[in-house]
Amino acid sequence: MPDALAIVANTAGKLTREGLRVMGRGATALPGLVALTLDPDFISALSRELPHGVVCVSGTNGKTTTSRMLSDIARATGWAPIHNRSGSNLDRGVAAALLADATWSGEPRGDLGLFEIDEASLPGVVGRVRPRAVVVTNLFRDQMDRYFELDALARRIGDALAGLPAETALVLNADDPLVASLAIRKDANVTYFGVDDDAVGGNVPQAISDATRCPRCRSPLRYERVVLAHVGVWSCPTGDFTRPARDVSATKVVLGPRGSEVVIGGVLASMYDEIRVPVPGLYNVYNALAALATARALAIGLPESIRALANFTPAFGRLETVEVNGKTLRLVLVKNPAGFNAAIAALLETGRHPRLLAALNDRDADGRDVSWIWDADFETLAPAVEHAVITGLRGRDLALRFKYAGLPAEKLAVVDDPAAAIEKALGLAPAGSEVVVLATYTAMLALREALARTGAVAPFWED
Amino acid sequence: MDLRIGHLYPDLMSIYGDKGNVIALSQRARWRGIAAEVRPYSVGEWREPEWPDVWFFGGGQDQGQDLVGADLAGRNGESLRKSVASGAAIFSVCGGYQLLGTEYVPEVGAAIPGAGILDVTTRAGRKRFVGNLVVDSADGPLVGFENHSGRTYLGPKAVPLGSVVVGNGNNGEDKTEGAIQGKVIGCYLHGSCLPKNPWLADRLLQWALERRHTDVKLAKLDDEAELAARTQATEVAQARP
Structure with missing residues (x-):
């Protein structure tokens, strides 16, 4: 049986969680913060x-x-x-x-x-x-x-x-x-x-x-x-x-x-x-x-x-697929050069010519320094790309990365609004084809939210 | 016309995406019909230290920086000084910038001598400066991301690259960022720096090409994407420094 302080922290955290749920919000971190504030030993207890x-x-x-x-x-x-x-x-x-x-x-x-x-x-x-x-x-x-x-x-x-x-x-x-x-x-x-x-x-x-x-x-x-x-x-x-x-x-x-x-x-x-x-x-x-x-x-x-x-099925943004209007979105979370290179190797090893929707954000959970995109191997990716739609808070940096990797301007479009970017990328893809979504963490959340509004996916915290 | 780029210690001093600077120099030469070749120069005696027109020297982890500092204390440091004296340009960022200076003073222990190419000294600081960095200069604005605990101070032979608008820059005290001395530039701008700051890339290209070519006149490029990235990065920096 945990000690009294842990029980109090547990109760406060659970109440926070219920409150967030009532407001229709995801509850992945705040209830934990409340519990830890009351009892720093909560996890071990x-x-x-x-x-x-x-x-x-x-x-x-x-x-x-x-x-x-x-x-x-x-x-x-x-x-x-x-x-x-x-x-x-x-x-x-x-x-x-x-x-x-x-x-x-x-x-x-x-x-x-x-x-x-x-x-x-x-x-x-x-x-x-x-x-x-x-x-x-x-x-x-x-x-x-x-x-x-x-x-x-x-x-x-x-x-x-x-x-x-x-x-x-x-x-x-x-x-x-x-x-x-x-x-x-x-x-x-x-x-x-x-x-x-x-x-x-x-x-x-x-x-x-x-x-x-x-x-x-x-x-x-x-x-x-x-x-x-x-x-x-x-x-x-x-x-x-x-x-x-x-x-x-x-x-x-x-x-x-x-x-x-x-x-x-x-x-x-x-x-x-x-x-x-x-x-x-x-x-x-x-x-x-x-x-x-x-x-x-x-x-x-x-x-x-x-x-x-x-029987395993992939998690949020880990090559998970979503069907939208007869087309497939394949969601790939990227956050560092090694992960990016591994993801593009997985995409290209079967001879794909990907249609991309790529999104770069620079919030805390993404990493505030976007320099890493220059270490990732866009030079291998660019020649295979059919078309790339770019979005995100730092989408212009990402578009520039594609430009310097040799992707011609006519294959590249920057669309700032996530919902509009999804629409543009799907519009460019023929029926039955796949759009590969490469996005950093909060950029993927933004795209996921836009998709949830169209009913294509369940909101993320119910995952 | 052709361009020769020497990439200093790419195996040890290439974190934080500084490789983009080499990509920017090469591509901006190629887009103008100028052939560009990049060669790596790492620890151990260099073959053909006189080859490069421009050197790039990026930032590294502490472990890498120790090895590189020791390497530059030997014959390779002498080669680099000779190369600069014969007209080569250098663009350096963060750790590379610090190692080109006269010395680095750690929190404890004796000062470590640098390559002595830039008249700057760096002292260890407690708090790490991490964040967006916006700089203004007479030649144009610059934007990037800084991530360093060293505090760099300029001597009389170096002039600042610009003044800090957002962020900390050289030392967080005097509002200066970076240093220029002849054709050698040092700064704390990761990002990568040169793709988003094309005027600085072209300045370095001009200097580099002038080493072996006369009447260098760089054709104008379409920099719409570059300036869009600079504008977005600057707006983000001002909203979330």
Whole structure:
């Protein structure tokens, strides 16, 4: 039973939530803020009551998809996960998810906490929730005006993880040297995942200087294969740091327009060797591996895990599709160069010539510095583009990026109003065709709201 | 006519989208029928340091900046000084700007010498300046995004690139932003800077081309998209600094 203060905080948060609902508003963060203001220990007070414990899912890209996959897996095994689903993934989002699920006396109805945590918040959060498992998908540059520099962030996360009890399960991406460097303790309980198919990725490191140096000795890393940015098959020439052995590994990956077929190796290979990941893109294969590795760390059976994965549907803006007037909108959330490059690789790998609706905002949740678009590989995207309609608070910067990447002016239109931009993009697309929507977080929300007004999608918080 | 661009430490000093400056210089040359080639120059002795007409030097993480500072303290720093003396231009942003100065003074410990190409010194500051940056200058307005904790102060040989309208600029005290000394420019404008501020891009192109060509006259380009981006960024900066 939580203490009195936590119960008061829970009640106040729940009342806030009810109030917002009555007003027809989404309630993804404010109720959590109210509860945390009253009781700063609210998260740990409620998460202590969860019988299966708490899993923290962190990393720059793939948090939402990985935790949703994991949530489906947990549900398939009969558990009741509490998940901060709506992408409001700071402290207050976690608190909001807990209180939404709790009874009025502050006791959770669910049995597993599944918390998406921004990588910058992770060091502060893990100490409070005492997670049973911590998953880190990857570490890329993201919203630098908030997170500052990646090396320093990795050190802070590593130190925070080293402060947890040794039995805490760490689930880490072996192919990302920065993530692999997070297991500092010699006795750390780590499950590593990675891709071991030689046909995946290329030889030339992509020009994103996130971590081309060894996290230990700073020597330039050698790459046999590069999958994305600094993720791949790497080694340090001084030999002081090597890519860890993969416990869960994709030994063969066949990418398709609607999903991937993956052969699983590593410890899991003995029983089930082929799985289907029903969302396209190599990065979703990584997300699936992260989810499977975590399921293993939680001792969930493999048949349930694979069944749940095969039925997975993507989350808000993660290649989710919406039908409007006989045309399809495919929503792709973008927020940093690595994520953008992964998304366009997924779009182009099946020979698409995308019709685009692209939207760039610069609010806090998007990252206020829009410089990152100049690091993203628009040069690869532009020659394939059929037409691009541009919108957003910083749409003019995005249009300029397309211009300098070589997209001719006649293929480019800037429309400031989100609803008008959707209409223009749909108008340019023939019946039965697809429009790919690339948008940053709040720009995607604005487009989603415009679509909700036409009845094409349900409002986002009901997701 | 052709343009040679040297990209300094692209593997270590290329965060915050500064690569857009190299893209802007190359494309604005190509759109005028001028061939442009970009070559990387990183840690370790450079081959052909005399090749570039213009250098670009961006910002990096602390780890990268240490390695680059050490590299510039050796023969490559000498090569860069010679290149400038023989007429090459430099455009530098943030960490690159700081490393071209005479010294960097950390919060604790001894001052670290810079390349000594710009008469500026930088001191470590506690509070990081993060936000939109709007600058006015006699030659035209500039807009970008700053993200630095160093405070830069100009010596007598450098003149400010402009004065701060929104944001902090060099040090948050004297309302100056950036520095110019001969054909060398340093500033705190990420964004990327040059695509949205085409007059500055063309100034650098002019300087660069004049190194090996006479009678350089840059044709006028259609800058409608560039100016639209600058206007929108400036309006956003004024509404949400």
